[in-house]
Amino acid sequence: MRLFSRLATEQNSIAIKPENMTARSIKSKRNKPKSNTRRQPKPKARRSAKSAKKKNVRFPDSFKHKLMLAAIELTGLSITLVSAIIVLLGYSAEHFTGTQFLTSLLPFAVGVLVLILFASFLFLIWWKLRRSLQGRAVMLMPVFSVILAVGSGKMIMNDQFAIAFDHFRMLVGGKQEVRRVTLAHQVYAAYRRQGVGAMQQMVARGEKYSPLVQDAARRFHIDPDLLLGIAAAESSFLPRNSSDGGRGLFQITRVPKIVENEAQKHFSGQKLSIIDDRYNAHLAAATFKYYLDEMQGDLLLGLLAYNIGPANGGLRFIMQKYGVTDFTTIQPYLQHLPRDYPIRVLSYALAFRLWRQEGSLPAYQEGSNAVRIQRIGIPGLTSDF
Incomplete structure (x- = not known):
């Protein structure tokens, strides 16, 4: 009987120990601090979020700045081009007044064609110059277009422009x-x-x-x-x-x-x-x-x-x-x-x-x-x- 009771207690102790060990190991695993390798991705994620946020803040400002410069450049070029068209067509209408085909109508039509080709050539030169200076002088082309527009404005204030404008209006108004x-x-x-x-x-x-x-x-x-x-x-x-x-x-x-x-x-x-x-x-x-x-x-x-x-x-x-x-x-x-x-x-x-x-x-x-x-x-x- 004593031998049997001793064997029973030894089996119970052997059955209980693994349970205690697994519980302790689970507790130790829970209380054990996480390794640094698992924390490393979080700061990176935070940095990337901050950088993305900064990029999102800066992008609209840069876009608005470029859009404003493009609008200034386009406005200056438009004013200059319209003024030049009025002057050239006005003086052409005055010089080639008449109904004869060879002396009036044909020279005027050829003059309009030359004006279109010349404007296209100037636009091509402007575009190439703009692309070559885009990275080095962003403000240069808008400033230059404003200078051209101011020069056109001074030309408009001249009395000779009034004469050309009258001929242009006569040409269009019929x-x-x-x-x-x-x-x-x-x-x-x-x-x-x-x-x-x-x-x-x-x-x-x-x-x-x-x-x-x-x-x-x-x-x-x-x-x-x-x-x-x-x-x-x-x-x-x-x-x-x-x-x-x-x-x-x-x-x-x-x-x-x-x-x-x-x-x-x-x-x-x-x-x-x-x-x-x-x-x-x-x-x-x-x-x-x-x-x-x-x-x-x-x-x-x-x-x-x-x-x-x-x-x-x-x-x-x-x-x-x-x-x-x-x-x-x-x-x-x-x-x-x-x-x-x-x-x-x-x-x-x-x-x-x-x-x-x-x-x-x-x-x-x-x-x-x-x-x-x-x-x-x-x-x-x-x-x-």
Whole structure:
């Protein structure tokens, strides 16, 4: 019995020991610090994340910088190229004016072809130069393009450019541009016939009414010099009641009801009188805007419709009766109506613009005044450039 009990205890001790060893070994493995080889990848991963983050921050800045330089370079080159095209084509159109094929049409076509080839050659040289300097001087090409654009701007300010631009506009505009130029020179001639002295008196009288006229023009989106020209042609800035029914600064007679309502919107709650200069100016601005829209934005026809008013069915009825579409073709049919009215209005408007921009009224026929006045342009008829 003793022997049997001793053998049983020895077997139990042998069975228990492996369990204790495995538990201890598991605990020791859990408590054992991890080797350095397993920690090494984490710092690398952190560094790569930081570097990627830095790259993501720097990339947009670099891209925006390059995009800005490219935009500056492209803008400068575009300004230079457009200016050169206008000058070359303008002078070519002046030199090769005519309808003969061998002396006019063919040389002009060959000149356009040479211009295209020359522009392509310059673009190729520019591109190669840009690629060769891209790594060494990133700012050089944009700066050079800006210098070219500034040089083109100085050329545009020259009076000779105005002449070339007129020929270029004539080339592109065709019959419409020829008609506009013809009417513009009628206005310049009327300005010259009036004389500097008479125009200065008109401008001096108009200074008193200029603020209220400008306010009315702004409310109805009209050139203020043009509205001042209408007042000058209507009353010479001497408000009165005329025998034909005209009243006030703009000699208002009958106006459409819709025009009256538009003018009254700016005088809510006020007692209105047609002889009040401010209300009279608003009525005139609303009336002219109404007729200008009716004539689809044609300035000469809009002024003529303003002057004719609803009499004889209005200008639209006259145009439909004779089958005319513009101011040039309707003039022969206006025997008993003031067909020179738009020209007089625009000559006065030109005087007000010259006074506002130049501070004086230069004599059209003296020196280079004609070119300078044409460069300033007629309000509503010619544009500044």
